[in-house]
Amino acid sequence: MVEASEKSREDASSGSLQAAAGFVRDYLRRPFSFYLISLLLIAIIPPFIFSFVILQRNLDAQREEVTSLLRASTGSVTRIVEREVDGMLTTLRVLAKSGAVDLADMRGLYDRASVALANTDSHLIIVDADHDLLLSTRVPFGTPLGQAKDPEVDLALQSTAPLVSGAFPAEIGKGWVFTVYLPVTTPDGKKYLLGLRQDAQRMTKAVNRDTLSPGWNAALVDGKGKVIVSSDSSVKSGDPFFLDELPLLSIGVSNTTARGVDYRVASEFSVVTGWRIVAWAPSAIVDQPMLWSFLWLSFGGIIFASIAVAGSLTIARLLTQGVRLLAMDARRLGAGEPVEARRYMITEVEAVSTALASAATARAKAEGEIRLLMREVAHRAKNQLTVIQSMLAQSANSAEEPSDFVEAFRKRLAGLARSTDLMVANAASGVDFRELVRNQLQPFMPAESDRVVLSGPALRLDAQMAQTLGMALHELATNAIKHGALANQTGMIQVEWSVAEGAIDIRWREKGADIVAPSGKKARRGFGTVVLERMLGLALRAELERTMHADGIEWRIRIPRGEDLSSQEPRG
Numbered sequence: 001m002v003e004a005s006e007k008s009r010e011d012a013s014s015g016s017l018q019a020a021a022g023f024v025r026d027y028l029r030r031p032f033s034f035y036l037i038s039l040l041l042i043a044i045i046p047p048f049i050f051s052f053v054i055l056q057r058n059l060d061a062q063r064e065e066v067t068s069l070l071r072a073s074t075g076s077v078t079r080i081v082e083r084e085v086d087g088m089l090t091t092l093r094v095l096a097k098s099g100a101v102d103l104a105d106m107r108g109l110y111d112r113a114s115v116a117l118a119n120t121d122s123h124l125i126i127v128d129a130d131h132d133l134l135l136s137t138r139v140p141f142g143t144p145l146g147q148a149k150d151p152e153v154d155l156a157l158q159s160t161a162p163l164v165s166g167a168f169p170a171e172i173g174k175g176w177v178f179t180v181y182l183p184v185t186t187p188d189g190k191k192y193l194l195g196l197r198q199d200a201q202r203m204t205k206a207v208n209r210d211t212l213s214p215g216w217n218a219a220l221v222d223g224k225g226k227v228i229v230s231s232d233s234s235v236k237s238g239d240p241f242f243l244d245e246l247p248l249l250s251i252g253v254s255n256t257t258a259r260g261v262d263y264r265v266a267s268e269f270s271v272v273t274g275w276r277i278v279a280w281a282p283s284a285i286v287d288q289p290m291l292w293s294f295l296w297l298s299f300g301g302i303i304f305a306s307i308a309v310a311g312s313l314t315i316a317r318l319l320t321q322g323v324r325l326l327a328m329d330a331r332r333l334g335a336g337e338p339v340e341a342r343r344y345m346i347t348e349v350e351a352v353s354t355a356l357a358s359a360a361t362a363r364a365k366a367e368g369e370i371r372l373l374m375r376e377v378a379h380r381a382k383n384q385l386t387v388i389q390s391m392l393a394q395s396a397n398s399a400e401e402p403s404d405f406v407e408a409f410r411k412r413l414a415g416l417a418r419s420t421d422l423m424v425a426n427a428a429s430g431v432d433f434r435e436l437v438r439n440q441l442q443p444f445m446p447a448e449s450d451r452v453v454l455s456g457p458a459l460r461l462d463a464q465m466a467q468t469l470g471m472a473l474h475e476l477a478t479n480a481i482k483h484g485a486l487a488n489q490t491g492m493i494q495v496e497w498s499v500a501e502g503a504i505d506i507r508w509r510e511k512g513a514d515i516v517a518p519s520g521k522k523a524r525r526g527f528g529t530v531v532l533e534r535m536l537g538l539a540l541r542a543e544l545e546r547t548m549h550a551d552g553i554e555w556r557i558r559i560p561r562g563e564d565l566s567s568q569e570p571r572g
Helices: 002-027 032-097 106-116 153-158 200-207 283-334 347-398 402-425 433-444 463-482 527-539
Strands: 122-128 133-136 176-185 191-199 217-221 227-230 252-258 261-269 276-282 452-455 459-461 492-500 503-511 543-549 552-560
Touching: 032 106, 032 122, 032 176, 032 191, 032 200, 032 217, 032 252, 032 261, 032 276, 032 283, 106 133, 153 176, 153 191, 176 200, 191 200, 200 217, 200 227, 261 283, 276 283, 283 347, 433 452, 433 459, 433 463, 433 492, 459 463, 463 503, 463 527, 463 552, 527 543, 527 552
Parallel strands: 452 492
Antiparallel strands: 122 133, 122 191, 176 191, 217 227, 217 276, 252 261, 261 276, 492 503, 503 552, 543 552
16 A cells, blocks of 8 residues: 555656646747747847946946046145135234234335235235224225125134135125135234135136036035135026035035936035035036946947847748748658758758658659569569469379378478568568578478588579579479488488579589389379479479489579579679
């Protein structure tokens, strides 16, 4: 029971595997074009994926490079601004410590400061604790000045350290300015501000486009978000910076959106001035080279893939068309119709077509041979029936007892069967005469093989001649075993043959036979004699000569050589 259960489980598992294999085979039955395109995709997709990975790594490297360039650019702008402001602070400190600032002598102070600042873009101002402008080298001495409009004056007066203001409208003239303040306290304890003021547009050199990457703009933005100066003409000094999220932007490179446009922004903070240095560009411009790289790769990939797919489909169509024609030729071959070799662009398909044409030719030839053989078989069957009838009649006439008749008839049928076997086995090449003799003498062969001697060249006979000679040899051997050389222990038989021009000569000689003289009445002619005289004489047009020697009989048979007879060189 356990073995039966295990066997049933194994059968179930085998059935499941076969069902799964059948499902896979059915599912994978697809046209040739499907497998060709699949192979193409297998060959194309991995390189494309690898190319996209390389492109992505290249894009990442480009982004890192752009980020480094932006940081370098904003850092360069910051250093330019801070150097400018540091220079202004240095000038203020020098003026404050050199004793040149004498509030009691405003005229002298104005003259000295004008000379000192003659080659600079800055002008000196002095603001008291009431926000009154005491001096400004921007205008002629004595011009009414009024109060300072800088909203950061209070903060500067309260501070003990230098302070850089943001952008504000100039009190005198037009435009926007900024001021670098240095708080100063007089010996009598009064506090005032010594400042260098400069037009905001003078800082344009810091945000020059030459220091930026193509497509980028930069601006200096004060602590309140107002533009001091910008490389973009649409971004005016004194206006709030258009990127509302600027105060929230971290130092470095980030992305933001303003007015429905995505921007890439690089921000740097100046500790000296308290300003932000901002560089920006639309993301579309920044990503354009990378986008074009991606588009070119995609476009090239699509073009090459389309060409490859089109080529594959063309090849598949050619091969499919060839296979259809091969299938049609195969059906014609199956129907027995003639098939001619076709010319194909694909050599393997042409080779199959040539093989089908060869198979059709071979089949036609084989069918012709089969029809010929069938006619020959029918003819031979009729001949054998005629021979069997003669054998039957002669066996009946020569037999005195039914048992003798049965035995003689059986042996003659056996001899005929042996000849037939040789004919069937050698239908194409003919029957070897030496093999025919051995085959017919084999049932009568004595234990001493040297009592039967065969001598002659290689000789092949056609089927009809082999059948007739086989019957003749059988009868000769039968007579030899009954009355001739094989009836005792010392007799021998010599079978010799030769091929002369136009004829075959066969000699059957028995020696050492015990000859018994015939009785007084006339001896009866046996079936062997009838075969030799009638069948050989009539069927093969043979000439026979019978000689009785004192020690045995001798037969000489001369058969004319026909077109269906072939001979070879004598054996060594």
